[in-house]
Amino acid sequence: MSQREFMEAVDLLNHTGPGTALGELLRRYWVPVMHARDLSDPWAEPVRVKLLNEPLIVFKDTTGRIALLQEFCAHRRASLYFARNEGEDCADGHPGLRCPYHGWKYDVTGQCIDMPNEPANSRFKQHVKLTSYPCVERGGMIWAYMGKPEEMPGLPDLEWAVVPNEHRYVSRRLEKVCFTQAMEGGIDSSHASILHADTALWADYGPLGESDAKQPLMNGDTAPRFFIEPTDYGLLIGARRNTPDGRYYWRITQWLMPWYTFIPRTSADAPISGHAWVPIDDETCWAWSMTYHPDRPLTQAEIDHCESGHGIHVLHIPGTELAAQNESNDYGMNRVFQRHMLSISGIDGVAAQDQAMQESMGPRFEPALESLGSSDSAIVAARRRLIAEARALAEDSTMVPSNLDPQLHRVRSASAVLTTDESWLDATYDQRRALTKYYA
Ligand code: FES
Ligand SMILES: [Fe+2]
Structure with a gap:
């Protein structure tokens, strides 16, 4: 192996973010995220996590669906760690996470479902979606899949x-x-x-x-x-x-x-x-x-x-x-x-x-x-x-x-x-x- 090839290999092993060779490989597997016990409350507060170099939050809605969402609001990038977890009994009747800055609200798929600071007849929200990765609970842990949906493997059988x-x-x-x-x-x-x-x-x-x-x-x-x-x-x-x-x-x-x-x-x-x-x-x-x-x-x-x-x-x-x-x-x-x-x-x-x-x-x-x-x-x-x-x-x-x-x-x-x-x-x-x- 030439010195250049060696340094390229070292560089590869040192980077796990999106778009890197190793990062893309790692995203083909289910990723352990956190203890399930730390997310047991139906009104679970968002939890900040960073995985594979991506800042994320774990969001469990009040119906029990769990996902990893990108940490930052699609509007002005306030951290959704500060967001409010709203249940079906809230004013609009939809479970979701509401950003406290201007009130944009997202469901567990990352779809924006409310924009209270835009005109009521605006369709803008339909075009706004956060990165969202599916999560499951297994073996006392929350796991996420951060790859392409069509390539999702079976759940870990360790x-x-x-x-x-x-x-x-x-x-x-x-x-x-x-x-x-x-x-x-x-x-x-x-x-x-x-x-x-x-x-x-x-x-x-x-x-x-x-x-x-x-x-x-x-x-x-x-x-x-x-x-x-x-x-x-x-x-x-x-x-x-x-x-x-x-x-x-x-x-x-x-x-x-x-x-x-x-x-x-x-x-x-x-x-x-x-x-x-x-x-x-x-x-x-x-x-x-x-x-x-x-x-x-x-x-x-x-x-x-x-x-x-x-x-x-x-x-x-x-x-x-x-x-x-x-x-x-x-x-x-x-x-x-x-x-x-x-x-x-x-x-x-x-x-x-x-x-x-x-x-x-x-x-x-x-x-x-x-x-x-x-x-x-x-x-x-x-x-x-x-x-x-x-x-x-x-x-x-x-x-x-x-x-x-x-x-x-x-x-x-x-x-x-x-x-x-x-x-x-x-x-x-x-x-x-x-x-x-x-x-x-
Ligand atoms: S930054 Fe989140 S709604 Fe404005
Ligand atoms: Fe050891």
Whole structure:
């Protein structure tokens, strides 16, 4: 690859707005927007959100229809965050959002339905429509589709999204880093035995099952060998470590286009965890963290563990979705622990450790400044796939990106200790199938 081609690829990965190659690719998928519980009131107030570099508001009308609307009024661009949610019992009898500046009113499709500052016989309002993206509620979350209506795929069939609410704990935190940089932390298995080597020392060692610290991967082999299988959904990644008794410890994870990653469950009945890394703009993203059980409700101890900021979840600043351990306090780093204990980071908590490293790399993706080795082969493969599909779509709008078929979402990550002659693909085939009975 020439220097020019390399810089073009970097530029592609750093831009997710409308009209950009990566942005157009991402708009082919359903996008996690917010917790559904934050929009449960029929008189829900508009919620400001920014996604894929677009300033938007979530609007739920009093009949329960939900959409993402462009944030700014089509008239003089006042923010519709300040708009009034009017129900069927209002003066004109139509549910909609009324801009408080000059009173223009919009329905959930973005259509302007009232212009009280224009003559009553004016037809102007029929020609005014806001950008509106359809939303659905699924898996305790609101999802939006921001692409062309005729290309809308089926709803996400990730296992965590189809189990009942009692089977699932979901949190999210704001990360001040582009989504690719954050997501690559979810793909990169080699850091688990370094950055998270101390998990047994902290309270992360809890009811969600055996800590990684107890797995053979911590018994000295910190240099996993990577095996990567391109698939219809993205990548299947096998990270192989040697065990002290001469076998292999495999951690097998998937990267599902365009932003889903998974973490191997740590015992047969343990909950399963995964992430969605969703761009807010080109320098911030939402790190959605999901812990679920495919077959049973989470126990109170498991929920308490997540809620108290352990495992892949963080403690939030109350009333926010900002991690309490953040850049302003060096993520709670303790130099004494760092000096005297197994922890190399001195930071308490898997998620805080991840966030600290991901944000410390800077908000933008800077591959020219990196020195990638063999342990980075999975993230390189994911970058190449995103670049290749974004370019292919930019060149041919009829190209069909990977992982649009919801059937492909039905996967689970896996781990196994195998003899050296066993096939990691064959031996983990059953473990990797998502089989919850809640699939329709
Ligand atoms: S800016 Fe919204 S009605 Fe004028
Ligand atoms: Fe991590």
